[in-house]
Amino acid sequence: MRPFAIGLTAALAVAVLVPAAVLSAPKDAKPAAAAAAVDAKSREAGMKDAPPLVTAAGVACQVSDARLIGADKKTNTSYYEVACQEGMGYAVVAKKDAAPQAYNCLETAAVGADGKDSGLKCLLPANADPKQGLKPYLAKAGAACDLQNARAIGTGNNNSFFEVACKGAAGYIVQIPVPMKLEGTLANSCLLYDETGNISCKLTDRATQLQIADTLSAAANNGCAVKDKRYILSTKTDNYFEVSCQDGKGYVLQQTAATGALARAIDCANAPGGAECTLTDSRAAKTEQAGLYTSLAKKAGFDCKVEKYGLLPSDDPKKEVVELKCSNRPDGGIGVFAPTENRVYDCVTSELNGYRCSFTKPDASFPRLWADLKAYNKASCEVSAARIIGRTDTSGFVEVACADGLPGWVLSYPLGQASPKPNELLSCLQAKGVGGGCKLPTNVKK
Template sequence: MKLRVMGLVAVAAALLSALGVGGSAWAQAPDAAAVARGSALFKSLGCESCHGAPGAGGTRKGKDLSASALPRIADAEVQLSVFMGKSHPFVNDRSDRSSTLTVPIATVSQQQAADILTAVRGVYSQTRLDQGRAEAPALIAASGAPCTMTEALYNPISEDKKAKTKVDAYELVCSGAVGRVIIKTDTAGAAAYEVRDCLTASAPQADGSSNPVACRLPANADVVAQLKPYVANSGATCDLKQARALGSTADATYIEAACAGDRGYVLGLPKTLDPTKDVTARDCLAQEPGASTECKLISREAMLAAAVDPLVAVADKACAIKGRRYVAASQGDTYYEVACASGTAFMVAADFRGGLKTKVACANAEGIAGGCTLTDAKAIQTADNARYAALAKAAGYDCAVSGYRPLAATEQDETVEMACSNRADGAVALFPKAGAARVFNCAAAETTGYRCSLSSPEATYPRLTAVLKRAYPATTCQVSASRFIGVTPEAGFVEVACADKAPGYIVQYAKATAQPTEVVYCSRMRSEAGGAACTLPTNLLK
């Protein structure tokens, strides 16, 4: 029979157009009318002379397409190979062994081509589904990967009779869990099992070719929906939109999860794919560029902007962001470095929910994964020192700032501890975005909720002594110890003890002005409050 080249192209194009690559039709019930038409064409075109009738088995000249060959026909390249004859030419003229022709396929329509494959596939599909359903329960138990199976498909992969090795794959649809493939390798009667989720199983091979164990059942098509229980179990806040297989270790399978709002995570699923077991979630930004677990579904720049920009909007509204950098994660907090167009820079720490926890000046960030790298931290510290000194002086507190420690930042204000080169005692200052600042000497700093650490408690004693003398000019008390007692909505209270063991005092500081407003003897407080106010050792003796 003479071949028509145009006919071959038409048949190949029709098959590829009708079937696509990957073919979810593997498990769909075939149309009976299409099977009948295709079977008739299969016979009239002479296909049966080599391959036998669909499902009846091949001959010595050709394989049974509905059994051993068909599991691989879903691959576009093999479709062309089988239907255009590239993989198995036959000798047309015995007198001329070098003259070969491809499988003689007449010109057929697109519908006829689709009917032929439907007839061949129809026999295969039901047979493989039935076998999968029958054998899967035992495989689930043997593999140790629990699955409430709702559908299964058997897919023979390879067999080496000489080596006595046979590889079979079973695709499973599991209720409430991700679809998976159990690969059974039988070597001389000894079976080994490997479990792959459908994302991993369907990933292209190293050479770019399609994976022979790829999932094809329609119920396993929406892997994103199947992965959502695992995302919820991980604790990550993620509206999952895309997923990508990253690989696996002996203990876990890793999946890239791309979430709405340009957030991404690397999920660590248990090797058994059990959604009730612990699932880990690591921020995509924590993955080193170029590593095997690098996230690629969302650009790193987009993820940084999504994570950092809302934090900066709270920590420093004046910052026009010029640069962003992921720094490190520690004890549930994630640190980012931010460079501003004005030349300033700082780090922000996000809590486990992604909200702002604190702002850290680059001058104080050296202990956080090596500190700031986007800008010159020393130059920034010098500029910040001058700015805080000016703000403190405007509030009536003379402090030549030599160092500072950011304590808190909100949309309304920032709280900073300051060390002063012109005085031993430091301060905690509340600098609002608008309005007057309040500066609490370290003696009363805990009224703000923060304790000074850049200066020693002893440095505040002369200041406290001066407060006592203003209230009681005749006092001989030189403060030798102090203790912050607590706060009310209006004031904070500090107990002080005297070096000469004279009666101690309680100093009251107004929250609104950061100034001392009253000084009371401990003895008076004991009589009025049942002895509960003063607790420093020398004050208990009075």
């Protein structure tokens, strides 16, 4: 499993605080004190001057409202607020003979060091709740968030950074390209960021953020009374948490990032690579699980003392598909275990049914194939090589070569059965229309 790389080092290097000039308007500026003070004259001046300034500042904003905040005659600087038809509003600083600069309303909402509001705080009705402007970006990034609070962190050369707090304790750092646009937006869990870094979450603490693990554990409904929990990692599509339980068991909880819902709860004994358990004794869990698979395999008629196992993908959350390596026999198999089904395919028929053994060497299956040849009075063909050559809706075909160098054979097996006997024996001539026919060296005519 590969964690999702988000370039934190670079992000930390470029993120900067909002310039002090944004947090307090110059003394000569005359900002409106409240929304009611946004009069027709300031709006008229704003709607006349601000739209071209917004464009010149490189901001993607179709201006729906604007006001002139004030002007500083000493520095030839004018200050405007604009509201956009979609997304966040901005404060625009326009200085003579310099390119205008735009700061989003979350940045200008920050309280100054003196505890007072910024002179450029957004007051237009459309900008009254500037955090709402982040919703389109969260949706674009695929973050499931019922937005409760937000703050601006800082802006670098390439990206702006925001923190959002969501209902249910989840939180994200939202990274938006400069100038702000939907394309390229990322939203990463607060848990990915060091609490002491200059890009980190302050609206919710780590303990609060980890409450999601309790919610996911409850959704798993596996009887786990959570004792301890931790965040493990995130990929592009999922977040992973570990919980240990009061009864000594433990689970990895896989959360779908796009919805915030539990995808699956994985016993620590079966934790995927890169997301192993550390809060519980995973070695003991694996030993216990191996014993369980030994018992299940025996019930399915496959005598295997499991010394190693590996989970394979399953299209049914109630069905486990497991490769088994046995300590009491050279060949292993693929176990399919479910409430209504217990079967183990040996490594010959497993591949015919869509599962490939990796723990078992190919020649470990040769004795089984030779035994099947003997049933057709072909004991002289001691199997020296084998390969799958094709299948139909009902049967799979295995080509075998003989150790004495004489022409080999093709065995046909019925599909969907754990360890079936062959239902047909074909010569290579008879099987020439199956999957391109025989191709093992001793079976090909010189």
